[in-house]
Amino acid sequence: MMNPEPKIPNPEKIAKTLKKARRACQEMELARLELDEAIALLEQENRNQRKQYLNKVLN
16 A cells, blocks of 8 residues: 655745744744843842841841
8 A cells, every 4th residue: 555645835835834933933032031021120129128128127
C-alpha cells in the first residue's frame, strides 16, 4: 500500500501564518515589557514605604 504524497503548503498561507506568529510574539514581548515596568514600580513603592517606616521608627 502506497502512502499518498504529502501536500505542499500554499506559500501565501505560510507567509500569512508567519506574519501572524511574528505579530503575536511582538505583542507578547510588549506585554512582558509593560509587566516588567509595573513590577519595577511596585518594587520601588515597596522600598519607599519601607524606608519611610524605618525612618519613622528610628527618629
